Amino acid sequence: MYDKVIEGVLNKDRRMVARAISLIENNDNGRTKILSEIYPHTGNAYVIGITGAPGAGKSSLVDCLLSTLRQQGLSVGVIAVDPTSPFTGGAILGDRIRMQEHALDKEVFIRSMGTRGSLGGLSRATKEAVQVLDAAGKDVIIIETVGVGQSEVDIIKYADTTIVVLTPAGGDSVQTIKAGIMEIADIFIVNKSDLPGADRTASEISMMLDLGGSLREWRPSIVRTITLDGSGITDMHKAIFEHRDFLENSGHLQKVRKERIRRDIIDLIEYRIKSTVWEQISGSEEFDLLTNQIMSRETDPYTAAAQILTGINLDKCKV
């Protein structure tokens, strides 16, 4: 069954692409097999991340971007992430609503995902879904994520170009941006520029960049857009490709991607060791005993941790 899915992904069979993403998302037994077998076919897609507050217009911008990318003859994958309810585990995934114009374009593949258990961050499954779309031959992959929690900081780990979407919203939007978000943007979009205050928002961003950003070689571009009539969309498109050129010509792209691979390996090692250790200590008597001894101050957590580790068999996580 997994062979059929893998073959289907490489043959760009939409059903199998969709199925592969589900299997990965569900942490199916075939997950590792699928990912490792498609891996040689990845690395060709350019990944764009788009983040910003709820309702800022991210999906509408993705829709506009789909049009310009398609005009250029590029095939596009979209992964649109919406929050999973921490209480029920359910989610309403509504980003597609704004992208219906492209629903029948066979060169466009749109997939909605819930954040599921990833504590507001981008899930591992998101990164892995990018790999599936990459292996299925998409030239460009766009990740849309809600700018809450950890996800907007996470997105730079996966995206080559990161777009942060702001809106004029009364002029106080820039001051209230969380620390960290100014640093991640390669491009700032001031969307809803039909509303009053857009100029002010744009110049505030510019001022903030003047204050802080001189260490960076790339000065983020600031683009005003109105998705309702398409104003600024060509500029946004241009800004993305300018940033891409910068990354390629300066050698940054190679560097960033290499760094990403290192982190992937470390993540995988950590994950394997953690689950192996956890399997062996959860419910073990020694663990219980030591916990009690620490409680009564007969021993300390540092000594106990070392003692437990000597008994751990790590062979299992090496296969």
Add this chain to the structure above:
Amino acid sequence: MNTARKIRVLVAKPGLDGHDRGAKVVARALRDAGMEVVYTGLHQTPEQVVEAAIQEDVDMVGLSILSGAHLTIFPRICELLKENGAEDIMVMGGGIIPDDDMQELLANGHAQALFTPGTVTADIINWIHEAMKDRLS
């Protein structure tokens, strides 16, 4: 980690008539029951619904139809699912559908379940859980 298999449902409102209150109520109820609901909004053609269902790899499609076009839309969606080798995706529907038409759609397998406007959402959720039993085990 909460990465277990989830039931995925596409909720769409095909046809030209203009409101999706009912569809939204159902979408929210399914979310509250722990499902992932892909919501595609108003004015969907059957082609768009089926393409979205495939890309989203949903277990079932829920259609809200008030326009009276049910006798064309349900069969068309089933036909398109089949053409795409996706006939394992179940189809359910709700809206204003006369009794006779309902029997016909169910008998022809053009829908696995149909719910009238008075249906409580708990019944829909129960039906989905029942229909999904085999797949989740």
